[in-house]
Amino acid sequence: MTSSVSQWSPEGSVPESIRKLLPNIKSNVGPQSALVFIQIVSLLKSQRRTGWVDRGLPSSQVESISDHMYRMGVILMLLPREKVDVDRCVKISLVHDIAESLVGDIPPYSGVTKEEKHRRERVTIEYLADLIHEYNPKFANEMADLWWDYESIRTPEARYVKDIDKFEMIQQAWEYEQAHGLKYDLSEFYNSRLGIVSPEIGELCDEVIRQRTAFIEAHK
């Protein structure tokens, strides 16, 4: 799977302040390791989503990676569906970007290939799963399973969460445009509509696009 020689490693990306909390013995360290995991998850609170920052939005006003995953979870609960396991969808949404805690939110134009981005995320999930394995082996396996499910889109739940990931981003683009009066060009984000498969998510997305079109007309 390794597409290129890379110096990047999850261990090397753990901030020094967190690294020094790692237990320095290897057994009976469940709670300490769990706390390190929890503190790594906190990096999702302080990292802003790159797509918005790179379009010039003021960083202090931009959502965090965890803000995005939070609202995906709520939207997944809100949507009326019959054929997917909602509880599993919610858990996938909370886990799907968890590797970004250490990898960061790498945009397509970063120079890092899609394969290398995927590799970094995969080894980070393995690293995080190792870290919590003694504390809770069941969750270590579940986290990796939920993540792989999403990455490989191997269940209807993963497919559904993929659609919500796009929709939540489009809705956020629209909110930033409302707040900043089209000062920043966020048009390209709406192209993700094309990748949305589920009719009810497409319906919401089309209503957003309708509202936005009216807004742009009114601002001409």
Added chain:
Amino acid sequence: MTSSVSQWSPEGSVPESIRKLLPNIKSNVGPQSALVFIQIVSLLKSQRRTGWVDRGLPSSQVESISDHMYRMGVILMLLPREKVDVDRCVKISLVHDIAESLVGDIPPYSGVTKEEKHRRERVTIEYLADLIHEYNPKFANEMADLWWDYESIRTPEARYVKDIDKFEMIQQAWEYEQAHGLKYDLSEFYNSRLGIVSPEIGELCDEVIRQRTAFIEAHK
């Protein structure tokens, strides 16, 4: 239940930018109302947790309300437990502060009584449930049910999430202290340890307090 005459209402707290998206007819407006709900939920991304801001932490570095709920969801998945329904715990955690989108994060020292704070949150949950009822009556009822469960601590799941709410805050206080080198006095937040009932959450919390005590000693 109304403890005092109050002018506060959820309708009056919806920002004008969102209010104008409300459907102006009363039927077949499910998707539009759902989008208004989703945009109200977004206010949880932009509101910083009051406890930290009021202690002087730089607002731009302070977690949002949704950041807090996100990590609670992940911690709930991480903890090894046998006797609670984890999926329900996760959903309670995502909903428990959702009324703060309109009510705000009111601290105990704000001058608003506990009863009035509860009343505002209750009427906001009713308002939000009304808003999405046509779109998804099942979730409208579920959201209100999960919120009431938490507020009244009527199930083991709600009890568990209450403990995690306290623990997540204590862990966050500790992270801010690590980052800012005890510049801000966050001691009082650790008192919430006394309210934690579940042994495994208490264990994690005690490890945090042990780490913090060593940190304070080292900084003397």
